[in-house]
Amino acid sequence: MQQEDQLLIDRLKNGDGTALTFLVGKYRTKAISTALRMVKDKMLAEEVVQDSFSKVYRNIKSFNGESSFSTWFFRIVYTTSLNYLQRQRRMPLIETFSEDETGEFTEPSVFTKLTSEEIETAIQSELKLMSPLYAVVIDLFYVQECTYDEIVAITGMPLGTVKTRLNRGRSILKNALLQQHSELVSEHTDMKLLGSIS
Amino acid sequence: MxxxxxxxxxxxxxxxxxxxxxxxxxxxxxxxxxxxxxxxxxxxxxxxxxxxxxxELQETSEKIAGLVLQRSKSVETKILRLSPWILSFGALIFISALVIILPTVSFEGVDVIRNAPNSLSLGSILSGQQNLSHLAILVAVVFTISLAMLALEKRSNA
Incomplete structure (x- = not known):
């Protein structure tokens, strides 16, 4: 995959505009997904991504291959989204975290007890409401399949913060799913209590 | 657990x-x-x-790539249009600063000349009669006009 990117980058550096079409085809949807988690508006996300590709085109000669192209590109998308939020005075609040918290995960049983429509609705609406700084980490980890190190390189957040924001994001989504059915909340609480007793 | x-x-x-x-x-x-x-x-x-x-995206990659190229070129054009103007403005400020500062700069250590009735400054050397301000303003105007012409030329080429 990286070799394919390198070929396109070399062509783009030599002024071949069609290479940009291939890069757009390859990364556009992923980039809009990430930008959407930040700016929360599809039209604006598309604008952010166009702007990001424009930055790629203008600055491709400064890309020296120290990181992968996708990391470099997603860093551009992330900072461009932050710039848009800043321009609209919607900058997310920076929080400090401690790593001494319990790891949150959703029990597989939750998914079998809800219909796929309920799950999709809950996740979609929660991702829209979630703070951009949690939502972007969720997107990078689950949708773009980035490693922690790549998320650190893209966002510039410390590793501990990445892990904590991912955990908080997971916790928010889990609660959104549990809220779909009150009986799941009580069942889940009982399971937690039993777990802590044993 | x-x-x-x-x-x-x-x-x-x-x-x-x-x-x-x-x-x-x-x-x-x-x-x-x-x-x-x-x-x-x-x-x-x-x-x-x-x-x-x-x-659920509607636009094709070709269309977006076209828009991106168009946008990049328009940004480059904006930079071309803008930079000579910034340069002209900077030059104007620089020369205005010279107009203010130069007449007050005098040669230290030349006590004989400094103590002369008309205190000697760099400005008075250049203008002959400490009339540097007019000369400097003239230079500034000529310089700004030439840079503005350069800006117009670059804009028409872009």
């Missing part, structure tokens, strides 16, 4: 990187590790599905 954040993070990272989970199974019990992984994979599947459903 509850997992701490670093423990959970290590399991999920191992899954992401396709590493073996034997060590985690031994540490936390295979049942808990299986629950974590199954739950997370289901969550991942739903997040991806929700994202795909939300995106």
């Amino acid at each position: 509850k997992l701490t954040l670093p423990q959970l993070s290590d399991i999920l990272q191992a899954v992401q990187l396709g590493k073996p989970l034997t060590e985690f199974n031994a540490l936390y019990g295979s049942d808990l590790v299986r629950q974590v992984i199954e739950g997370d994979q289901a969550l991942k599947k739903e997040i991806v599905a929700a994202t795909i459903a939300e995106l």
Whole structure:
């Protein structure tokens, strides 16, 4: 995959505009997904991504291959989204975290007890409401399949913060799913209590 | 048993990187590790599905690439248009500063001349009669006009 990117980058550096079409085809949807988690508006996300590709085109000669192209590109998308939020005075609040918290995960049983429509609705609406700084980490980890190190390189957040924001994001989504059915909340609480007793 | 954040993070990272989970199974019990992984994979599947459903893009890559190229060129043009103006403005400020500063700069150490009735300054040397201000303003105007012409030429070329 990286070799394919390198070929396109070399062509783009030599002024071949069609290479940009291939890069757009390859990364556009992923980039809009990430930008959407930040700016929360599809039209604006598309604008952010166009702007990001424009930055790629203008600055491709400064890309020296120290990181992968996708990391470099997603860093551009992330900072461009932050710039848009800043321009609209919607900058997310920076929080400090401690790593001494319990790891949150959703029990597989939750998914079998809800219909796929309920799950999709809950996740979609929660991702829209979630703070951009949690939502972007969720997107990078689950949708773009980035490693922690790549998320650190893209966002510039410390590793501990990445892990904590991912955990908080997971916790928010889990609660959104549990809220779909009150009986799941009580069942889940009982399971937690039993777990802590044993 | 509850997992701490670093423990959970290590399991999920191992899954992401396709590493073996034997060590985690031994540490936390295979049942808990299986629950974590199954739950997370289901969550991942739903997040991806929700994202795909939300995106549904209409425009083709060719059209977007065309727009990007167009946008990049217009940004370059803006930079071309802007930079001579910034340069002209900077030059104007620089020369205005010279107009203010030069007449006050005198040669230290030339006591004989300094103590002369008309205190000697660099300005008075250049203008002959300490009339540097007029000369400097004239230079500034000529310089600004020439830069403005350069800006217009670049704009028409862009």
